[in-house]
Amino acid sequence: MLALALAASALLAGCGGQKQQAAGGAAQVKAMKVLQQDTPVVSEYAGQIAGKDEVKVQSKVSGRVVEKYFHGGDFVQAGQPLYRIDSRQYESAVLQAQATLAQSQATLANAQTDLGRDQELLASDAISEQQVTTQQANVNAYSAAAAANQALLQKAQQDLSDTVVYAPMSGQVSVDDVAIGTFATAGNTNLVTIGTTDPVFVTFSISETEYLKFRNIQQMQSGSGNGITVAIKLSDGTTYPLDGRIVQADRALTQNSGTLTVKALFGNPDGLLLPGMFARVKLTGETVPNAILVPQRAVQQLLDKTFVMVVGADGKSEARKIELGQQVGSYYIVKSGLSAEDTVIVEGLSSLTEGKDLAVTMVTPEDMGFSLDEDTTPYDTMTSSDASSGSES
Template sequence: MILAKFRKSYCVGLSAILICLIITGCGGTKTTVQEKAVPVKAVKVIQQDVTRASEYAGQVQGKNEVKIQARVSGNIVEKMVSGGDIVKKGQPLFRIDSIQYESTLLSAQAQLVQAEANWENSRIDTERYQNLLNAAAIPEQRLTTQKATERQNEAIVASYHALVKKAQDDVNSTLVVSPVDGRIDVNDVGVGTYVQAGSTTLVTLGALDPVFVQFSMSENEYLSLRQVSQNNLASSGWGEDVMITLSNGEVYPLKGKVTQADRSLANNSGTLTLKASFANPDEILIPGMFARVKIAGVPIKDALLVPQRAVQQVLDKSLVMIVNAENQAEPRPVILGEKVGSYYLVKQGLTVNDTVVVEGLTKVKEGVAIDVTIVTPEELELSVNS
């Protein structure tokens, strides 16, 4: 029994000694493990004047787009084009039955001939009455009455000239021609269709080079742009370099220019409608297509910029890792504005004296020592250009 108690006490003491040795070491002094600094790359926050680019939803429209309607009523008897054809100004498109209009023209011409004959007779009578009056063979009232008859016959001739011209115009209008260069749509009328003058649309036609891209901006955006130019938006230097991105994500290779601005805001939306003109030599842009319009907006003086790659999104917050005075990583919440090229505009949270980590973010934590390599925006291929 005594031997067993001795063995138990011996084991407990030995365990305590071993624990003490592990904690204190052979020399009896405390040791710490020195963490190695994490290598990162960082850049200085940039402060410079920038011009913010604004984007708007736009739609392509044909220039000189018109709905072609018949000037005379009748049945379509001939169709010279097919839907989707490219046509030139003055090119025949449709022919309307002209029989009734040709008959009207012949009748008007016959009436004109008769009226001219009557006028000629009355003119001869006037000369004869003038001679008789000179010979005191008739009273002056007779000559006055004859002159009135001559003027009346002259007016009748003028009216029949107008009827002949109208009838001739109607005959000519039975041949419908293109008023402009462009492409017709596929929803055209067919042969045999009865068309009503001034109401039936035969086909829609629009020029494809150049074209318009129409878009709208809010009232506040318009007021901000007035700070850039005190002149009319469409006639100032603003809007010279307009770019569009097509629905497939491709940037249209040619730049456009704002050429039209509405005179008032739309009543139902409070927006201002503008049109930018784009050259379309390859006919890539088709009326009805949607596009994102990008246009330079209001210059921002002394804007603070931080690289997009430096920003981390945590829930609904935006954070960057800055290099603090102790050369440690320190998270900093920021409020960001729009994207400007490879950067974000910083509204709040940073100063021009701050340095932000752009590479190595996945390896650093708050308070961890970091081995910082300062790099330039050029080395990281960062740009403020969109």
């Protein structure tokens, strides 16, 4: 019995010693050197695609639509007939104007004949000069009436011609076109919308500070030919293959948000970009020289403090407070708190505390899948509806 008790005591002491040794052992972590290099920065903003030119087609005359010569979504050419308005009342108006003009022209012709006769009688002193003057005034009045009736005829003929509604420009028609039988009011009823699809605008907003920054970049690089590059990322995460250029900027900042509305022009030969689509606008042109880069997964936040764990000179973990700049791919630019000589811990952070002995495995960005390239993860277009908000990455 005594021998068994001594053996059990020895076994428990051994287990306790093993646990104590494991608890006091070095923490297994992976770490890598901080990167330092010239880093291009991409600024991203929520944008929306719009047609470069868009026209709401309206009829110049009122009446019921009796014919339609296209289908919704068709591409049409400028001058192509789109609708025909009931023309019967306008045909009657032309006939009436023609009859009125003919009557006024006949009255004018009679007055001119009488004037000629009166002028002959005046030459032989058969009538007074006052009578000739009166007849001349009548001729002038009848001539003016005939001219007015001629204008009314031209107006009636133009109204009749306007019963056929033509495409004012080449482009694609919308699918919300009115149906046959709709009563169109002149200058009020929108029959259909026509818009161009190549090129297209991408509209987005930038802050006052960003406007001044990009203006300075543009001025500094104007002589080198390296201006600001504009690209867009679509909602499925893909980058549109053609770059654009900024062509328009509003004359003033909006009062509510203090942002400046900007338009970039993009070619759209394949019709991939549709008006109304959301996109992430990417402006490239700014480069941060000798930027300190730290992987995103190494960054931790506690309340209002941002820090990383670094491998200290004594091989122990050390918390280092940092100030972050823009996000670039898998990294953050660090404004302060780190140097190019620091080694940051990128894996094994979940239960790591400061002052812990470390068993460090050095890794490379390639080992961890880190990259300076942008994220191509699809984004939720519902969060992009506010085109007035911008962010930098």
